[in-house]
Amino acid sequence: MIQIKDLHKSYHMGSNSLHVLKGINFDVKEGELVSIMGSSGSGKSTLLNILGMLDEADEGQYILDNVPIKNLNEKIAAKYRNEFLGFIFQSFNLINYKSALDNVSMPLYYKGIKRKERTERAMHYLEKVGLAEWSHHLPSELSGGQKQRVAIARALASDPKVLLADEPTGALDTKTSYEVMELIQGINDEGKTILVVTHEDDIAHMTKRIVNLKDGLIIDDSTVKQVRASEHV
Numbered sequence: 444m445i446q447i448k449d450l451h452k453s454y455h456m457g458s459n460s461l462h463v464l465k466g467i468n469f470d471v472k473e474g475e476l477v478s479i480m481g482s483s484g485s486g487k488s489t490l491l492n493i494l495g496m497l498d499e500a501d502e503g504q505y506i507l508d509n510v511p512i513k514n515l516n517e518k519i520a521a522k523y524r525n526e527f528l529g530f531i532f533q534s535f536n537l538i539n540y541k542s543a544l545d546n547v548s549m550p551l552y553y554k555g556i557k558r559k560e561r562t563e564r565a566m567h568y569l570e571k572v573g574l575a576e577w578s579h580h581l582p583s584e585l586s587g588g589q590k591q592r593v594a595i596a597r598a599l600a601s602d603p604k605v606l607l608a609d610e611p612t613g614a615l616d617t618k619t620s621y622e623v624m625e626l627i628q629g630i631n632d633e634g635k636t637i638l639v640v641t642h643e644d645d646i647a648h649m650t651k652r653i654v655n656l657k658d659g660l661i662i663d664d665s666t667v668k669q670v671r672a673s674e675h676v
């Protein structure tokens with residue numbers, strides 16, 4: 444699903460440049476649940492931005508679902524981004540004045556899907572994340588865990604090939620974090636390919652494979668025995 448070969452990225456500030464990704468290689472197969480770990484400044488967000496087609500590498504190859512992602516014009520890049528990728532953020536990024544239902548159906552509007560189908564699909568995914576009864580509530584009326592569930596429903600609504608989650612439990616307490624990870628595990632059990640950036644070891648161990656970044660390089664890439672949420676009690 445994802446092939447990354449010898450990826451490099453530097454940031455330039457005046458005459459200074461910072462080499463952040465120094466030759467990243469990894470593949471992600473369809474149906475994997477992978478965490479990307481590393482200390483602050485190790486390059487996780489830079490890598491995720493490239494994977495999310497929000498930024499481009501300076502050198503190297505990124506192939507997403509057999510499509511080489513390089514020098515695409517903005518319109519085509521946006522099309523692939525919408526088609527291939529779903530995003531989950533630490534701070535949920537919900538629209539505060541829209542209901543949970545409208546937040547989930549919004550991306551479908553931009554895909555040109557008619558209102559009736561938008562609503563049906565949004566309700567289906569809200570049910571899937573256990574929030575059917577909360578569909579008409581505003582984000583301000585929801586707990587952090589519920590907000591993240593809405594954001595997950597929104598990411599799923601357009602049925603992307605890959606979900607990219609940037610510190611999805613970073614704003615949640617421990618118990619709620621495990622519940623959100625349990626939901627992510629369930630979505631992966633159904634076959635969705637998911638990448639999770641986290642700096643929390645217990646969250647990483649709820650995925651199936653941990654890729655460890657240090658100073659812009661992968662220092663470890665291991666399959667782990669997945670811890671299920673019920674084992675955390």
Ligand SMILES: Nc1ncnc2c1ncn2[C@@H]1O[C@H](COP(=O)(O)OP(=O)(O)OP(=O)(O)O)[C@@H](O)[C@H]1O
Nearest residue numbers: 454455461463481482483484485486487488489490
């Ligand atoms: N747009 C930018 N311009 C200049 N430097 C940047 C930019 N984005 C990131 N950096 C620098 O690149 C390095 C890697 O940053 P990055 O955000 O990828 O790390 P990270 O592992 O995600 O860290 P964190 O866990 O703190 O989010 C850091 O030293 C950061 O200051």
